[in-house]
Every structure is written in structure tokens, then in C-alpha cells.
Amino acid sequence: MKKISEPSRKRLVELSQILSAVKDERITSVQLEALTGWSSASIRKDISQLDYAGGVSNGYKVKELNAVICQALGIAQDESDSKARGISHKCCIVGLGKLGAALLENSIFFDTAFSVTAGFDANVNRTEILSASFPLYPASRMNQIIPEEKIEYAILTVSNETAQSMAERLVECGIKGIVNYTSVKLILPKSVAVENVSPVTAMNNLSAKISLG
Amino acid sequence: MKKISEPSRKRLVELSQILSAVKDERITSVQLEALTGWSSASIRKDISQLDYAGGVSNGYKVKELNAVICQALGIAQDESDSKARGISHKCCIVGLGKLGAALLENSIFFDTAFSVTAGFDANVNRTEILSASFPLYPASRMNQIIPEEKIEYAILTVSNETAQSMAERLVECGIKGIVNYTSVKLILPKSVAVENVSPVTAMNNLSAKISLG
DNA sequence: CGGTGTGAATGCTTTCACAGCC
DNA sequence: GGCTGTGAAAGCATTCACACCG
Numbered sequence: 001m002k003k004i005s006e007p008s009r010k011r012l013v014e015l016s017q018i019l020s021a022v023k024d025e026r027i028t029s030v031q032l033e034a035l036t037g038w039s040s041a042s043i044r045k046d047i048s049q050l051d052y053a054g055g056v057s058n059g060y061k062v063k064e065l066n067a068v069i070c071q072a073l074g075i076a077q078d079e080s081d082s083k084a085r086g087i088s089h090k091c092c093i094v095g096l097g098k099l100g101a102a103l104l105e106n107s108i109f110f111d112t113a114f115s116v117t118a119g120f121d122a123n124v125n126r127t128e129i130l131s132a133s134f135p136l137y138p139a140s141r142m143n144q145i146i147p148e149e150k151i152e153y154a155i156l157t158v159s160n161e162t163a164q165s166m167a168e169r170l171v172e173c174g175i176k177g178i179v180n181y182t183s184v185k186l187i188l189p190k191s192v193a194v195e196n197v198s199p200v201t202a203m204n205n206l207s208a209k210i211s212l213g
Numbered sequence: 214m215k216k217i218s219e220p221s222r223k224r225l226v227e228l229s230q231i232l233s234a235v236k237d238e239r240i241t242s243v244q245l246e247a248l249t250g251w252s253s254a255s256i257r258k259d260i261s262q263l264d265y266a267g268g269v270s271n272g273y274k275v276k277e278l279n280a281v282i283c284q285a286l287g288i289a290q291d292e293s294d295s296k297a298r299g300i301s302h303k304c305c306i307v308g309l310g311k312l313g314a315a316l317l318e319n320s321i322f323f324d325t326a327f328s329v330t331a332g333f334d335a336n337v338n339r340t341e342i343l344s345a346s347f348p349l350y351p352a353s354r355m356n357q358i359i360p361e362e363k364i365e366y367a368i369l370t371v372s373n374e375t376a377q378s379m380a381e382r383l384v385e386c387g388i389k390g391i392v393n394y395t396s397v398k399l400i401l402p403k404s405v406a407v408e409n410v411s412p413v414t415a416m417n418n419l420s421a422k423i424s425l426g
Numbered sequence: 427c428g429g430t431g432t433g434a435a436t437g438c439t440t441t442c443a444c445a446g447c448c
Numbered sequence: 449g450g451c452t453g454t455g456a457a458a459g460c461a462t463t464c465a466c467a468c469c470g
Binding site for chain 4: 028029030040044045047048053055056057058059060
Binding site for chain 1: 286407
């Protein structure tokens with residue numbers, strides 16, 4: 001498998017999500033252009049990197065294409081696909097403030113390959129007050145629980161002040177990827193993947209985009 | 214002001230956030246490289262697009278640089294800057310499920326130019342059960358409240374099923390930008406800015422990045 | 427010196443355009 | 449006829465390298 005560039009990879013992830021919602025059996029790159037806003041040429045190029053010659057002259061078979069994309073990216077279409085292919089990622093939530101507590105609800109990851117299996121907070125009060133369908137621990141136990149439970153990903157919802165140090169601890173614990181809800185730019189070894197989804201940064205990006213036209 | 218490219222714009226937004234946390238008076242592009250992971254050359258290029266010749270040979274003055282960036286992007290450094298420059302953006306939350314309810318907490322946007330001033334949900338129950346420091350309305354009143362209150366941005370936290378139709382209604386109401394927490398790719402006129410921050414998409418992106426090395 | 431600002435060069439991505447296929 | 453797959457071309461973004469400045 002040749003290397004897939006970052007923009008292309010992100011489009012393919014979104015494309016897979018879009019295809020999951022498509023009811024028709026077949027779809028063409030021009031139809032996908034309408035559904036995505038990306039040019040049909042770009043979509044064809046993205047797909048052509050995968051080794052799938054299925055689409056010739058009649059558009060793509062939706063289910064088949066989705067399977068090929070997920071295969072190539074190592075992700076799952078939905079929960080049954082996740083089970084069938086043995087792809088399952090344990091996640092933990094670090095920081096049980098308002099936002100973290102909201103994400104405790106596993107329904108957010110319903111029908112995906114992800115499941116939240118632990119929550120941590122530095123404040124023991126929080127772990128005792130809140131309840132979830134999985135255990136909540138004081139942050140002091142991260143170093144034990146994360147390796148023991150083979151948790152791979154972390155959702156970081158602590159305060160900006162503690163974000164960097166918590167992230168470093170997560171890396172020590174062997175975490176492979178972090179979804180970062182803080183507005184701090186985390187400085188971590190390149191081997192650790194980070195996705196930034198801060199609400200404040202998102203707002204500022206929106207505002208700047210509009211302001212510059 | 215010449216056009217700023219999207220990657221550059223996003224870096225500048227993050228840079229501003231980073232500068233806000235820097236305590237020193239001056240900073241060089243090499244120091245910024247360590248704080249951001251971006252090359253010093255790229256940082257200098259980004260800054261050179263702004264009309265600011267302040268940095269010559271001694272690094273940049275942190276406060277001054279931050280002010281110039283915010284000026285150029287039309288964003289605010291913090292709440293006092295927001296007041297001083299008269300930049301203030303009203304936002305509403307659409308969809309008061311777990312995630313939406315968590316964002317009701319205005320502390321998330323503490324010390325920013327953004328304030329949440331209304332919440333909407335199709336289910337009247339939700340608007341009655343929940344409480345916030347601003348009013349919650351049934352979705353049927355969006356068309357009245359949003360123009361009346363001059364709300365500019367929306368935070369979309371409805372279910373995937375209703376995301377597209379709700380977004381279209383928001384556009385009709387005159388909303389300028391949407392922060393989209395659903396995993397649906399919204400199809401909207403180009404004049405409306407959208408930032409996608411779906412937890413599920415973020416996870417899939419993380420997973421794909423790791424899986425491809 | 428240590429550091430910026432910036433043309434020139436390199437490296438990526440996207441778009442074009444068309445052969446080949448159903 | 450309509451659509452994919454793909455080299456070639458065009459368009460962007462990043463990095464280099466160095467003149468210039470305090």
C-alpha cells in the first residue's frame with residue numbers, strides 16, 4: 001500500500017461515513033461531488049490509490065467501495081463490521097468536567113469500533129459523584145489501569161492548565177492517540193497521534209474564515 | 214489585505230492562542246517552532262503576510278504580535294480585547310442532548326469573544342427540564358429568535374438524522390457559521406462557514422492515522 | 427552574531443483532459 | 449453515452465538559503 005496523504009486520508013474517512021448513509025446500490029463520482037463538495041476528479045484520485053478497480057464505467061458499488069476504504073484505512077464501517085474484522089478500540093476519558101461527563105454517555109460511539117471503558121479525574125469527588133456504565137478512577141491510577149485494560153486512545157477534556165502534563169502522562173501510559181478538547185497545542189512525540197477539536201479553536205477558526213471572506 | 218490561505222489561517226489562529234499563554238516579552242520563530250511543531254520558516258512566512266515589520270532581528274514582541282494576528286483575522290485575544298475592539302459573537306446551541314447540554318455551560322467560552330445566548334431543541338421536554346443562564350426555546354421558535362437576537366453562530370449538536378435539515382433551517386434564519394458536532398457532512402451554500410468537530414470523525418481520523426503509520 | 431523577511435526552488439495536491447471500458 | 453482511471457499540467461504550500469538589519 002503506497003502512502004496516502006493527509007488531506008486524502010481525511011476525505012476518505014468522511015467519504016466512508018457518507019457512504020454508510022447512502023441507500024442506493026451504486027454511486028458515481030459526480031454524485032459524490034454533490035454530496036461532499038469535493039471535485040469528482042479529486043474523489044476519483046483518492047479512490048484510485050486504494051487497490052480497487054471496481055468502478056469502471058458504471059460508478060462504484062456503494063457497499064463494496066465503503067468496505068475497500070475501511071480496509072485500507074484500518075477503520076470500521078459500523079459495529080458489526082468492527083466485530084467481523086476484529087477491530088475494536090478501547091478509549092478513556094480524562095477530565096470529568098461538564099464536557100467529559102457528557103462524553104461518558106457511550107451512545108456517542110454507538111455503532112462504531114470505539115468504546116469508552118474508563119474515566120479519570122484528578123478530583124476524587126468527581127469520580128464518586130458521577131456514574132457510568134464503566135468504572136471511573138482517580139487520575140493517580142492511570143498508570144495502572146491504562147496498560148492493564150489495554151486502552152489505546154484518550155479523550156482529553158481537562159482544563160487548559162493541566163492539559164500538557166496530563167497528555168504527557170497519557171503518553172507514558174502507552175496511549176497511542178489523543179482527541180484533544182482543550183485549546184492547548186500539545187507538544188508530544190511524533191509517534192503519538194493527536195486530533196484537535198477544541199470548541200474555542202473551532203469558533204475562532206469559524207470567525208476568522210468569515211471575517212476574511 | 215492580501216488573501217491568507219486556509220492552512221496559514223488555521224496556524225495563525227492557533228498561534229494566537231499559544232501566544233496568549235506565553236509569559237516572556239519576546240519570542241523568536243525558532244522558539245515558536247518548539248512550541249508548535251511547525252517549521253520556523255513557515256511561521257515567519259505566515260507572519261510576513263500580515264503587515265507587521267516588528268520582528269526584525271530581535272524576535273517578535275509577544276503581545277504586539279498577538280494583537281496584529283487578531284487584528285488581521287478579525288478575532289479577539291480574550292474578553293477584554295473583545296470588548297475594547299467591539300468584537301462579540303452571539304451563538305446558540307441547537308440540540309440539547311447530552312453533548313449540547315454540556316456546552317450550555319458558558320464557562321467553556323469564558324474569556325473569549327463568544328457567548329451562548331440561546332438554546333433550542335425540537336423536544337419541548339428538554340427545554341423545560343434543563344436550565345441555563347440564558348433562555349431555552351423549542352426549535353419552532355428558531356426563525357423568530359435568531360434574527361431578533363442577532364445570533365450569528367450555531368453549535369449543532371442534534372442527531373445525525375436531523376442534522377442536515379436543522380442546518381438548512383439555521384441558514385434560513387441567517388446564521389453565518391456552524392460548528393458541527395454531528396458526523397454528517399453538511400451540504401450548505403458556500404457563504405455559510407462550517408467547522409466539523411464530530412467526536413466520531415475525530416476518532417476515525419485518529420485511528421486511520423495510526424493505522425497507516 | 428542571532429534573527430527576520432523573502433525570492434527562488436522544491437515538493438505536494440488538485441485539476442485537466444482524454445484513452446479505455448461497459 | 450456516460451463513467452472511471454490516470455498521466456500531464458497547473459496551482460499551492462513549504463522549505464531553503466541568504467541579504468539585510470540591530
